[in-house]
Structures are given as C-alpha cells and as structure tokens.
Amino acid sequence: MTTRVIAPRRSGPSRIRTGEGVAGWVFTAPIIIILGVFLFIPVLMALWVSVSDWTGRGSPLSGNVSFVGLDNYAAVTTGGGLPERNFGISLRNIAWYTLLVVPLQTILSLFLAVLVSRAILRGRGVFRTAFYFPSVTSTVAIVVLWLFLFSTNGVINEVLSWFGINGPNWFSDPRGIVHIAAGAVGLGAGPEALVSSGFLGITWWEWLAGPSVALSAFILMAVFTTSGTFMLLFVAALQGVGVELGEAGMMDGATGWQRFWHITLPQLRPTLFTVLTLGLIGCWQMFEQIYTGTQGGPGKTTLTPAYLSYQSAFISQDWGQGSAIAFILFVIIIFFTIVQRWLLRERPVSKRRARRYQVRGQRS
C-alpha cells in the first residue's frame, strides 16, 4: 500500500507579486551580505593579491600596488628557487597524505557504521559515542596528545617495545616510509633515472619517498579523528536503507558480504560521495595540525600547501606567492572533486550486466 502526496494546486497568478519579490530579497539580504563581506570580497582581494606585487603594507588596492600578471604563480611552479622547491615538497607531502587518509578513513568509518548499526549489538549508543568522541575534541588538544603519545619515549614506543620493536623517533624522523622500505631491500640511493630528473624542484625519487614517519603519525591521527564524523554520516544513511531489499537478497541466497556489496553499498553512493569529497577537501587543506604541531618539520616532510601559503605570506612577507599557492590549492581541490563526482556518477546498467539479472526469460 503506497500513499500518494498530491501537491496542492496553486491558486492565483503564477507570477510572484512584486512585493513578495522585494521581501524575498530583504530576507535573503543578511546572508548575501555576510557571504559577500566575509567570503566573496576577501576571495576576490586574495585573487588580486596573487597577481599583484603587494608587499603587505597598507591596502592592496592602493595606487602603488601594481599588476604583475602570473609572476607569483610562476615563482612557485617554475621559478627554480626555494619557493618552487618548497611548493613541490608540500604537494608531495599532501598527495601522500591524501592518498592514504581518504581511503583509510572512508573504509574505517563505513566499517564502524555497519558495526554500530547492527540491531543485535548491545550498547550501540555507547559505541557510537565512543567512536564519535575524537571528532568533537579540538584538533589542537589531539595534536598535543599525539605529540606526547608519539614522543621517542612515549606510550606508543613503549607498547611497541613489549613486542621487541624499537619504535621510531616519530615526530623527528624525516625518512619517507617508501624510502625506508626501499632501503631495507638494498635500494638506498635510488635508481639513477629517478634521481637525475624531477618535477617542481624535487627529484622523482623524492616524490616517491612516501610520507615521512612524522607525517605517518599525522595520517593515523586524521583517520582517528575524522572516522567518527563520517561514521555518523554512514549511520544516518544506513538507516535510510530499507530492510526489504536485504531480505529479498537473503531469499535469493545472497551471503552477508554479497548483500553488503551489491545491495547496501550502492544505496550509500550519495553518502559515499559526500564522505570522499569532505575527506579530500579536509586533507588538502590540512593546516592546524602543522601550525600547532611541527611547523613543517622534520626536514619539511610535514609542510603542507596550506601551511606554506601561510608561511610565505605572514613570515616571509611574500604575500603574492602565498595567495598564488592558495589559489593553486583551490584549483586542485576543485579538480579532484570533479574527478570524484565523475567516477561516482550514476551509470545506467549496461545491457550485458542487465542480462545477468534476468531470470529465465522473465522480465523484471
């Protein structure tokens, strides 16, 4: 039995009366103005700064600031000096960070959501609260906690030592984990082909270094803190997934894994997109952990584009370069979001695939 909701037919003229139009604008005015003053105007000014030679004194719109075209963008992408190298290093770091954090946090949060959504689990509320707790704690507090846990003589290394493992010097170890693995199999210096050439001022061998041990600690932290939030999104989505389809699958003899993979997961697609997108954006914008924790060290291996942008502007007084980095970051995030959207788009079921679901000539 289904219920149909019939939209009430609109009486009166179809065009909105002028008075209502004005009232509409008046009611939306506050948010438009707030967004304008605190978002659009600053963004436009930052865009201007990124193509100007503003040095940080007085207004960027004053007469003695001039347009320099793409000079600032060129300095960080093709300049050949420290700015380019720093930008290359920060991109390397954040790419590895994103590559590891996004899949890990998505898988973990989905796993936790499925666990705490199971009807037979006792004390679900307790688990949900526990998993969600890191998300409501301030990042700064967690960074400080992490610095303690991962210090050389900290809890993590103490626990590792019970198993005979000599833990690393987490936050002061600049070695990339891929390099460590390569070193273990005797590839200490890297093949000549990768060392001799590079991109953005760092060699391909350095690009392949992997996250440093210090950055790995931040990766663990990000997974730990964000999984709770995303778990909540998945829990909400799982509640919207009807039990009927699952029961139908059970009748057809699908195993638990098949039901999850072929029935539940496809219905979570919109949430999956949200989680992946939020995760991706959060990763690329990583800043406060670095600002409060390591300031880019050890060996610049936790330098991120967002922190580099801040550092270039506020510490080195290269405001143009700082804004340029911010806008390049913006373009990168937009690009990856579009790619993700395209990958996760709703596809029509292909004919070959549709045929598999047809049961002995019956049309479904």
Added chain:
Amino acid sequence: MTSNTRALASAGALVVAGALVLSGCGGSGFDDTGDSGDAGDGGLTSSDDALSILIGSSGEAETAAVEEAVAAWSAESGVDATVSVANDLPQQLSQGFAAGSPPDLFYLAPEAIAGYAGNGSLVAYGSELENIDDFYPSLVENFTVEDEFYCAPKDFSTLALIINTDLWEAAGFTEADIPTTWEELSAVSSALTTDGRVGLAFGPEYQRVGTFMAQAGGGMVVDGEAIANSSENVEALEYVQEHMVDGTFAYSSDIGAGWGGEAFGKQLAAMVIEGNWIGGAMSADFPDVPYIVAELPAGPAGQGTLQFTNCWGMAADSPNQQAALELVEYLTSTEQQLAFSEAFGPMPSIASAADAWTDANPDLGAFLTGADYAQFPPNQEGSVDVIADFNAQLESLKTGDPQQILDSVQANLEAVTG
C-alpha cells in the same frame, strides 16, 4: 495584521543588513594609509597619541617586567602606553602593517627586518638613539640592513657549553678538564657517553650546529657574500657528523627531547649547547640538576658562537615616533636592562651594563664573553627560508653528505644575498 508583521520584519531585516554593511566596511582593514608615516629620513612623527607596544613574551615574568617598566615611563613622561602580548607575533605584526594600524613599538627579530624594511613598514631610527655608542657593535651590525641601523637591540643571548657537574665529576673530571679545543671536546664527550646518555647534545638546526661552523672559521654570510659551502663549513659538519656516527654527539630530537635543555634536564646528555634561556628552564623544571656554564671550545680557527637578539621595532605608520624613541631609550638604559635581566634572564645589549651584570651573575660569565666572537644568523630578506631549508637538511646530517648539503644552501643563500 499579516502585512504589518511582514513590513516590520522587512524593516528589521533591512536594519540588520545595514548594520552589517556598516560594520563590514567600517573596519580599518583596507583604508588607504600612508599619510602619517612617511618618516624615512625626514625626522620622526610627533603627536599626543598614546603608544601601543606589542611583545612576544616568554612568560609571565617577562610580561610583568615590561608592563612595569612601560608604566613607570608613562608616569614619568605623561604619555599613555599600553603593552599587549602577541600569541603569534609575526602574524599580528603583519596584520597591523596591512591594516595601516600597527603597534608603535614591537619586538622584532633580525631575520624579519629585511622583509618589513623592504615594504617600508619600519622606520630606521637607530641613528637617532642617544645611547647608540653603548650598544655592542656586533648587535648593531645584526640590525643593520643596507647600511641603515634600524632598531635598538633590546637584549641578547649567546650559546655556551652547559655541563652537568654531577656526571662530570662522576667521570673523574675537574674544572681543568673543561674542553677548550675540538680534540678535548671529542675526548670528554666520549668519556661521558654511556648507555642511554650521550656526551653532547644540541638541537638539529643551524642555530646550534652553526657554532661549529664559526669555530672552524666558516659562517653563512661575510661582507654580503654567501660562504655557506666553504671548506671550513664542510670541515665543521664533517666533525659533527663523525661524532654523531660514533654516538658521542646527538641531536636532542634523536634522544627523545624537544630541545637541548630538556635533554640536559632529563640527563639524556651530559653536555648541551644552549643559551641563557636554559637557566630559567632548569630552575623551573629540573631544579636538582647541577650545572656549570663554560665557553664553547675553540675550533681550528679559534673560538666561535652564535648570538640571538631582538630589537624594539618602530612602525613607519606610528603617529608618535618621537615618544616611542624616548621609550626605547628608557627601556634600553643600563638600569632598566639590568632590571629586565634580573626578572627574566637575558643579557643587556649595552656595554655599560656588562660589569654590573657579571657581578650579579658570576656563574654565567661565559655567555657574555661570547659576545666578543659571536656570529649571527644571516639577516637578508628571504634568509629565513634558506635557514629553514638548511635545518631541514641538517636533520639527516648523520647519513648525509656535508658538501652536498652546503652546496644547496650556498645556492639558496646566493639567491637572497644577490
């Protein structure tokens, strides 16, 4: 009724929106500025405006001491002055300069001067100081950019060798054994190294390792020329590397300490290279660890250390620079600097306070004698990034190639020394 309510609501929304527009645009953020401050060489501005002073404080003792001194000056001169403590000084300063409303006086690090001087945010008032001849010449040089002495050094620190006397005596050493050469340093470090403790520790940065470069006769910039990859510097890094490999030297971070003082206090190292600030940390956190302060040993080219200092920067946009100058002269006077030294530990930046300071701090004399042969980190615009990159490479000095590290530093440094 409903239309009345709607009209009221619309009016209310308009008022709110209007208020937002006003408050949004009324902030001083992007007003055109520059009329009050262009005092490059045409004298200092003067007015009845109150002074604002922004400091980056090391703690309550420093804040209280500065507040007290400024209040005393205010009472004497009749000019109001308020002290604020920045939690992120470079950021707050930059915001002030961009908004055209910077503090009148502020702590300023030497490496930040070139950047702010380049965009005209600072006024070079050094030559106007009455007590200009009293400042140590190396400090004046530290704050001189393109032949302009920008600001008065407020105090300074140098690095020395801090020795744990318990461990020293346990190893059978006496005061006569305090190392004066690299060979002796190697010998005592080796003797003091035990399981779980290194002989000598220091932070993984140029700001500590640079002392060896100075002792070898090297440095970063001499007469405006980058000399980062000189053979002296290579020799220094090779010496450090050799002893990191044999386990008698270590970076504080490699033995689980945040900085040298922590490594020393936790007795993870028998000796560290640190500055005056270690005194406060030791009495606060590790009061039971006895130590002495000795001069750093001489290298192949003699003695060498590094000095660190901050100055009282003055804003070009300040409307009352004349009063600010008087306040600086007051704050850098002999009496006042001795009071600061007693309150939070830095060394006076003026020669006339040296004797009184040495009398008051007989055990810390090594820090002050360091002023005679101290080098300072490069202060050219962009040098902060060069040092940051150098520090990043120094972290892996133990396994790195000193020549290669210094070559890359040289290339970066040449780009900023121009």
